[in-house]
Amino acid sequence: MSDTLAKYIPEHAVKPVFDLIVTNQVHLKIVNERQTRHGDYRRGPSGKHEITVNASLNKYRFLITLIHEIAHLVAFEKFGRNIKPHGNEWKYTFQRLMVPFIRPEIFPGQILPLLARHFKNPSASSDTDTTLSLALKQYDKDNDKSYVFEIPYGSIFRIKNGKVFKKLAVRTKRFECIEISSGKTYLFNPNAEVELINVQ
Numbered sequence: 001m002s003d004t005l006a007k008y009i010p011e012h013a014v015k016p017v018f019d020l021i022v023t024n025q026v027h028l029k030i031v032n033e034r035q036t037r038h039g040d041y042r043r044g045p046s047g048k049h050e051i052t053v054n055a056s057l058n059k060y061r062f063l064i065t066l067i068h069e070i071a072h073l074v075a076f077e078k079f080g081r082n083i084k085p086h087g088n089e090w091k092y093t094f095q096r097l098m099v100p101f102i103r104p105e106i107f108p109g110q111i112l113p114l115l116a117r118h119f120k121n122p123s124a125s126s127d128t129d130t131t132l133s134l135a136l137k138q139y140d141k142d143n144d145k146s147y148v149f150e151i152p153y154g155s156i157f158r159i160k161n162g163k164v165f166k167k168l169a170v171r172t173k174r175f176e177c178i179e180i181s182s183g184k185t186y187l188f189n190p191n192a193e194v195e196l197i198n199v200q
Contacts, residue, residue, distance in 0.1 A: 008053075163179055
């Protein structure tokens with residue numbers, strides 16, 4: 001198991017993560033990419049703790065996602081199953097589990113201050129922390145993506161599900177875009193990955 005982990009997370013994180021998996025009796029599945037989530041925790045019908053993490057994540061996002069999911073397990077075990085999935089108990093648990101990993105032997109120096117800031121009050125998804133998300137995306141294998149914040153206003157773009165939009169304006173922190181087929185307006189986080197379409 002630790003050999004498998006070494007393929008997906010930073011070297012200095014392997015032993016402490018392996019210990020967390022053993023201590024919490026986690027059945028870890030590394031799965032093909034799902035568009036809607038990086039990972040998932042559930043307690044199986046047999047009572048086993050099952051965690052899935054996308055194989056396509058870079059090693060830093062994989063580590064954060066795995067600890068995120070282990071935090072669900074630990075929070076549910078400690079505080080009961082009636083807590084909110086991303087409530088205060090989970091935040092406290094996620095912070096406590098993640099802090100030992102926020103070190104220069106594990107994460108690149110430029111990401112450390114962003115992680116420190118994020119883990120003062122962690123959110124349900126690190127993708128909602130735009131600065132951290134963009135910094136982590138620099139380490140993706142497929143790094144030739146465009147983001148909605150960097151394309152010109154008036155540009156036509158496609159998202160992963162095939163829907164086509166036109167970028168209109170910025171509203172505080174998000175970008176207002178109109179879906180071409182329906183005329184409906186949607187708000188996009190700056191780090192939304194898009195495919196720019198050349199219109200002749």
